[in-house]
């Protein structure tokens with residue numbers, strides 16, 4: 397086992413992903429290549445659902461955070477696994493709709509939904525809007541009014557919980573562009589306004605404190621604060637909120653030494669605090685929603701590259717240049733995120749001295765990893781970067797006019813193209829002369 401249960405090494409000393417030889421995949425589909433182990437994604441979805449069902453006596457719903465990896469195929473897999481989804485833009489909603497997703501199980505997020513996106517979501521039958529601010533609340537009320545309906549909503553609340561993760565992926569504190577603050581009374585006030593509007597109905601409350609969080613306590617603290625708000629809404633506004641949506645953010649291991657708590661431990665801690673608090677406050681058990689993204693697809697993804705050159709600068713470092721980089725995986729340049737890597741055609745060999753894996757974009761910061769141990773590596777080798785299922789393809793760009801890679805889904809013995817490789821023609825297809 398290498399890093400994850402679904403990775404191994406075969407008799408040719410090649411990396412295997414599920415039942416597939418990574419080098420053969422690279423030959424067949426070309427590089428750079430996103431590989432999605434669909435069996436792994438499905439297993440992650442099932443584990444999340446089953447663990448939640450086992451830990452919580454009330455109703456639970458797992459929502460796939462589309463932004464982690466949004467394609468027609470992944471939307472369909474999430475739907476087949478019985479998940480709902482969260483979406484943050486018209487484009488994600490459109491993708492879910494075209495995939496045949498059950499739109500009544502979609503929660504529409506985002507801190508600046510445009511009127512066009514709101515209209516698209518309403519006309520697509522999106523179940524819930526997670527409302528960010530006052531202007532948006534009024535817009536939603538107006539647009540629902542024009543359609544003669546009452547739109548179920550929840551507010552995005554900043555519970556004021558700090559968590560230990562990268563600044564750019566913290567979202568639960570007062571200084572965040574997302575949502576309304578609990579401490580300042582802003583949350584109560586916006587609920588009061590919502591209660592006075594005829595075309596929205598508050599169904600629950602939502603918070604998302606950040607991403608890649610390894611501790612359970614910040615989530616437990618969020619539960620205490622959010623149930624406190626639910627009780628306050630009941631006592632001060634007579635408002636019954638039946639949904640508690642705690643967002644995503646459950647961390648996953650990216651490198652050796654990363655040690656997030658087991659999912660069961662995390663969900664048991666959170667649900668036991670929820671049971672205590674609802675009992676203490678005299679509230680019924682809410683429908684409990686989670687919105688994992690990374691935890692469902694992160695370790696289902698591997699990116700395969702071809703090594704073009706190996707450049708050793710004596711006394712400084714060795715650069716291993718691959719045929720992709722920040723355009724297909726901007727996580728290092730964005731957050732200094734770490735991904736393990738190995739030489740797929742020498743996967744069972746012991747790693748040697750540390751190298752820096754560089755992309756091919758015209759930025760010195762275009763790196764995939766620094767000071768990372770790697771097997772002996774030569775031009776023409778296939779380099780596998782692991783745990784790239786989340787926030788890689790979905791954050792990809794065409795910087796330097798690099799066509800976006802293809803993606804293949806592995807299911808059992810089958811490898812099927814689910815996103816075709818972009819062509820140069822695709823790159824100029826929107827240009828107008």
Ligand SMILES: *Cc1c(COP(=O)(O)O)cnc(C)c1O
Pocket residue numbers: 461463464482505604606607608643644645646687688689690691786
């Ligand atoms: C990003 C995000 C998620 C998913 O976060 P993960 O860390 O991938 O689990 C869920 N909900 C909201 C509102 C988000 O912004």
